[in-house]
Each structure stands twice: as structure tokens, then as C-alpha cells.
Amino acid sequence: MFKKEYFKNPYTILFLMILTAYIFSVVCRFYWIFWASQFNEYFFNDQLMITSNDGYAFAEGARDMIAGFHQPNDLSYYDAPLSTLTYWIYKFSPFSFESVILYMSVFLSSLITIPLVLIANEYKSPLAGFIAALLASIANSYYNRTMAGYYDTDMLVIVLPLFILFFMIRLNLRKDLLSLILLPFFVMVYLWWYPSSYTLNVALIGFFLLYTLVFHKKETIFYIGVILMLITLSNIAWFYQSAIVVLLFCFYVFKNEYFKLKFLIVLGMITLIFLILSGGIDPILYQLKFYIFRTDESSSLTQGFVYFNVNQTIQEVESIDLSVFMKRISSSEIVFFVSIIGFIWLIMKHKSIILTLPMLFLGFLALKGGLRFTIYAVPILALGFGFLIYFLREINLKKYNLKAVNIIVILFVFLSLIPAFFHIYIYRAPTVFSQNEASLLNKLKSIAGREDYVVTWWDYGYPIRYYSDVKTLVDGGKHLGKDNFFPSFVLSKDQRSAANMARLSVEYTEKSFYAPSNSLLRKDILQAMMRDYNESNVDLFLDSLSRSDFKIDTPKTRDIYIYMPARMSFIFSTIASFSLINLDTGKFNQPFVFSAAYPLSNDNGEIILSNGVSLSDDFRSLKFDNDVSADIHTFIELNSIQQDDYKMIPINENGQYYLFYIKNSSIPYIQFILMDKTMFNSAFVQMFFLGNYDKNLFDLVINTQDAKVFKLKI
Incomplete structure (x- = not known):
């Protein structure tokens, strides 16, 4: 003692x-x-x-x-x-x-x-x-x-x-x-x-x-x-x-x-x-x-x-x-x-x-x-x-x-x-990924090779590399505007544009590691693409990616996977911002809408959402927090994202917005998603929520309620 x-x-x-x-x-x-x-x-x-x-x-x-x-x-x-x-x-x-x-x-x-x-x-x-x-x-x-x-x-x-x-x-x-x-x-x-x-x-x-x-x-x-x-x-x-x-x-x-x-x-x-x-x-x-x-x-x-x-x-x-x-x-x-x-x-x-x-x-x-x-x-x-x-x-x-x-x-x-x-x-912070998400990525590890790429948003770059042992375009340390442009483009544009850009961005990224430090390929991959494809106008080059006759001359060196998690719904509006801008001015070409929300109350025939939007209880119209009214184009009722079980109900062909109602959502605090036509046609919405993917461009290799993984076929 x-x-x-x-x-x-x-x-x-x-x-x-x-x-x-x-x-x-x-x-x-x-x-x-x-x-x-x-x-x-x-x-x-x-x-x-x-x-x-x-x-x-x-x-x-x-x-x-x-x-x-x-x-x-x-x-x-x-x-x-x-x-x-x-x-x-x-x-x-x-x-x-x-x-x-x-x-x-x-x-x-x-x-x-x-x-x-x-x-x-x-x-x-x-x-x-x-x-x-x-x-x-x-x-x-x-x-x-x-x-x-x-x-x-x-x-x-x-x-x-x-x-x-x-x-x-x-x-x-x-x-x-x-x-x-x-x-x-x-x-x-x-x-x-x-x-x-x-x-x-x-x-x-x-x-x-x-x-x-x-x-x-x-x-x-x-x-x-x-x-x-x-x-x-x-x-x-x-x-x-x-x-x-x-x-x-x-x-x-x-x-x-x-x-x-x-x-x-x-x-x-x-x-x-x-x-x-x-x-x-x-x-x-x-x-x-x-x-x-x-x-x-x-x-x-x-x-x-x-x-x-x-x-x-x-x-x-x-x-x-x-x-x-x-x-x-x-x-x-x-x-x-x-x-x-x-x-x-x-x-x-x-x-x-x-x-x-x-x-x-x-x-x-x-x-x-x-x-x-x-x-x-x-x-x-x-x-x-x-x-x-x-x-x-x-x-x-x-x-x-x-x-x-x-x-x-x-x-x-x-x-x-x-x-x-x-x-x-x-302060009860959750883990970065859930057990289901980690298990999904661990499964991807047995499908993809170490030299293969997974294209997704930078938030998920580090965990994906840890669980799946693959490569990524962006991560928590590599996400400048010029880096984030490519995964944003892949996720927020149409599927053919997404497929072409996924292949180009991965192959050019790999080539950039071996290019001289002062070369255009190291400074700006997009400009290097335009140079190699003989295009001086960036808008024309990006638009050409959506054409079925666009030919990729760059040799294919590895497989590419696209990771689309349900949790990305929270930040998809921010993600889209990186590619839906005018690259000459840095300004948005046009406003776009993608807003996830949950209901707060039902008052006088209106459903008040957490994003400040008021919905009519028949889902035909909506009103923003500044009292501006708008009509719904289509109401989509999702019973199961994993099973592609949903109903599309046309409301008003002149309406500007699409309204998703998600039943039994695995995404906390999301039951409604409001979006415009640009977002509705994006690869993320079509492929993840609706299971509507081009079989000539993609294979669905992992399908769960928490995330979907697609393999690029081109």
C-alpha cells in the first residue's frame, strides 16, 4: 500500500x-x-x-x-x-x-x-x-x-x-x-x-x-x-x-x-x-x-x-x-x-x-x-x-x-x-456506413479488381476504397471543382452521356498520372479530352456525348462500376451543381430542382414538407414557401426501390415538377422528393429509383434497398 x-x-x-x-x-x-x-x-x-x-x-x-x-x-x-x-x-x-x-x-x-x-x-x-x-x-x-x-x-x-x-x-x-x-x-x-x-x-x-x-x-x-x-x-x-x-x-x-x-x-x-x-x-x-x-x-x-x-x-x-x-x-x-x-x-x-x-x-x-x-x-x-x-x-x-x-x-x-x-x-453520431452498405461494398470487392474504378461522389471515395479495394476518381482529399465535375456529370446527365463520360474520365485520369506535370492532361482533363477529340467548344463536346454515334477512341484498360447509394438523395442537388453550370462563366445555365423532404403536418388540405413546400393532399399541385404555386407533371409512388415496384400517375402534362412518394424508405427522413425534368432524366434518378437502365450500356451487379452498383459495358 x-x-x-x-x-x-x-x-x-x-x-x-x-x-x-x-x-x-x-x-x-x-x-x-x-x-x-x-x-x-x-x-x-x-x-x-x-x-x-x-x-x-x-x-x-x-x-x-x-x-x-x-x-x-x-x-x-x-x-x-x-x-x-x-x-x-x-x-x-x-x-x-x-x-x-x-x-x-x-x-x-x-x-x-x-x-x-x-x-x-x-x-x-x-x-x-x-x-x-x-x-x-x-x-x-x-x-x-x-x-x-x-x-x-x-x-x-x-x-x-x-x-x-x-x-x-x-x-x-x-x-x-x-x-x-x-x-x-x-x-x-x-x-x-x-x-x-x-x-x-x-x-x-x-x-x-x-x-x-x-x-x-x-x-x-x-x-x-x-x-x-x-x-x-x-x-x-x-x-x-x-x-x-x-x-x-x-x-x-x-x-x-x-x-x-x-x-x-x-x-x-x-x-x-x-x-x-x-x-x-x-x-x-x-x-x-x-x-x-x-x-x-x-x-x-x-x-x-x-x-x-x-x-x-x-x-x-x-x-x-x-x-x-x-x-x-x-x-x-x-x-x-x-x-x-x-x-x-x-x-x-x-x-x-x-x-x-x-x-x-x-x-x-x-x-x-x-x-x-x-x-x-x-x-x-x-x-x-x-x-x-x-x-x-x-x-x-x-x-x-x-x-x-x-x-x-x-x-x-x-x-x-x-x-x-x-x-x-x-451527440450520437452514426457510423459512416451501415452494416448493409459495408457488406454491399465488401461484396463488390469480390466482383471488381484492384485496378478497376468505382465512379461515385467524393463523400464515399475513402470508404469504397477501404471496403472494396478499388480505385476512385475523387475522395475526401481529391475533390476540387475540376475533379468533381466528372462524377457529377455521370450522375446527373442522361445515361449515354454518363456512360461515355465515365469511360473517358477514368481512362484520362489514369493517363494523367504518367503525363508531365506541366502538361494539359495534368492541369485539366476535360480540356485534354476536347483537344484529343478535336472540339474547341465545351458545350458542343459535352452534348456530343449523348449521341449514339459518339465513338470513344481511347482504349479500354479496366472495368468501371457506378455506385449509387440511397443516401445520395440528401445531397444530389449539390452533386448536380458541379456539372450543371456554364464552364465559361461559372454560373448556372438554368435553375434546377431536386429536393428531398419528409412531412411535418397535414393542415387544411395541405401537406407541409420539411423543405418548405406545401403539397395539396391530392398531389396535383404545390406551393413554395414564397407562396408561388406550381403544378405537378407526374406523381410517382415507389413501393420498393430494390424490386423496381412503382406506379407513375400522370397529373398535368404542362406541369414542371415530378413528385416521388417513397413508401418503406430505407433513407431516414426522406419520404418525398421533388424534382424538375432535368433531374428526373438524370442517370441517378432513372437507374437507382426506377431501375430504368440501358442494358446496352450497363449491367446491374448489386441491387439492394441501400444502394445499387452498375457495371459499365462500353
């Missing part, structure tokens, strides 16, 4: 605080496991599936690493950091692969508790860090992106910069060599783990330099710290970086007398010049263009076509309102305001906490750049919350009984955590 004196040791207390906060974070994340385990549709291979779409990219990479190979140009995340870490954990643990990817985020993301407690300990206030760790570990945005099943790099994307900040603060306060040598290596690990962290690392290093110039301008150890960190940003191999850092560190330790101000300035300038020449500022420019100026790289790559800007369709990069912003960071508005007050007080008390401002500012960028950034502000404001509670506790200890004060503190902290507990309870 432990002796009482052990618990008086500050290191023991520090360890117990870290351990308690860590276990608290892990236990909270197990609630989703408990909840999801009730539903069989969330299981595959006797384990719960993951909840993050992008996670399947790393799962595919880890799977390929275990197999020891992957196909050329299959876009596999082979050797990616998360894939590599997963590979080693799987290799040296007794757990199944599915269990490893399910639980990794639970145990790794909870490591956030360690640097928070350690940072507070540097200020002789470990209790403040303990309170901060409790809040930060389960705050809304951090929990959402690190919960059980959220298999993605986010599990360490906040932990690692917090360790960088810890060693920066420790170096500032102690001026010790241990912090000096570990600081650049944590920057290096962070860059390896999450290459997009380059901008944040530059900001942290720049702020550290600015802080040094203001408060420690005569102390050389801080300048050498900046130089060592800058070396890790250079575009050279990690072992060269490590060697240079270690050699320079040793030189500083044993020959400190050489490190005068002039020498450091020269050394710093040489490092900075090398950094710029190696393309060091390119990642910063890209982040600014995409998230702040909202420009799409595909627009700059092509001189003629204006594609649909993909970042306009991603919720994570949309601006958010203030209330959502505060709740995502601190779980409630009240705790957010308390945290702001505490952080201001913390800066006044310990000026070195200013070094955390780059992370805080990046979190506040969410108000402009999108909700995904709020995660960065979570631990910083949590420190403010923890220190304010600690400060108030210390004040009241002078007036009141220790036990009474501690009880009040515990009660207040618990009440502050209740919004986070409630969020965990209600």
Missing part, C-alpha cells in the same frame, strides 16, 4: 492529477461505445465501425501496409503518419484491426490532459491545469473530433502543439537545455503527423521570437531555440533535420562563447533564406487562399473553365454564429465568458502565457474560416477557466474553511461540465 507521505510529494500529486484527468476523458468517450453497441447496423466484422469519413483513407493506408503493397496510382494513404502508427499498434497488440481504429482516438486524444496539467505546473498551479484538462478534454468541438470511432489525425492535432507550448513556456521560465532540445523535435513530430500544421508552427515560432525580442532580447538560449525550430520547417529529410539540430545543440552547449548576437543574426538569416528557397511559405499561402479568400485551386490551374468552388459546399469551412462558436469552445456561453476573463487575468499574472495566443487566434478564426478551427481555442481558454477557478479558490482559502472551499470549487466545476456531459449524451 502507498504510504501517506507519498501523497504529499508534489510529483505524486502531479501524476495523480494527470492520471485522473486522463481516465476521466477516456471514460467519457466510452459513452458512445455503450450507446452504439445497441444497434446491429453499426457493426461490421464483429466490431463497431468508425464515424469519420476521412478515417477510411488512413484505414486503407494501414490495411495496405499490413498487406505489404498497394496498386500504383490508387491514392492509398500508404505510409501516412496515422496509417503508420496504426500499422505498428496493430502489429504489436493483440487487438483486431477494426478495434484498433475504433479506439485509437479515445486513448490518444485524452493525452491532451498531460500538457495542460504540466503547463499549469510550471506556474506552480497544477490544480488549475487539472480543472482545465477536465473541461478541454470533453469540450464540444474537441469531443466531436476525437470521440470513439473518430479515427482521424485530430486525435493528436491539439495534443502536439500543446507540448510545443509547454516546452516553450518551460524554456522561458527555466532556461533549461532539456526544453531547448525537445522543443524542435516536438515541432518536427507535429509537422510529420499533420503537415497542415505548418502555418501554426510558423506562427508559434514567430511569436516566440517576438516575445524574445520584447522580454529576453539579450538571452541567447531563446534565439538558438528559434533557429533550431526553424530548421525543422525546412524541406529536407527528417534525419538530416535531426542531425543538424543535434549538432547545433551540442555546439551551443560546449562552445557557448561563440554564440554572440552577431553570430546568431547571421545564422538566423541563413536558416530563413534556406527555408524560403525550399518552398517554406507555400503551405501558408495555400491555407490563406482556401480558408480566408475562399479561392479554388482549380480556377488558377485552368485558363478557360470556371468550375464550381468546392469549399462553398463544405460545412466545416462555413462561418458560424457567435453562440455556436462559444459552445463549441467551452460547451456553454457562461463558461466561455468565465474562460475569457480567466485568460485575461492569466496574461496579467504570467506574461509567458502570451505564447499561446497563436493557437487562440487560430481558434477564433472559426468566425470567418469555419467551425473546424474552434478546436484550437479549446485548451487555451480552458486554461483561463482553470486558473480563474484556482485564483478564486486561493482568495477564499484566506477567509473560509479549506473543506468548504473545496466543496464549492468541486460543485462549480461539476456544474460547468454539465453542458459538455449533455452534449456527449445527445
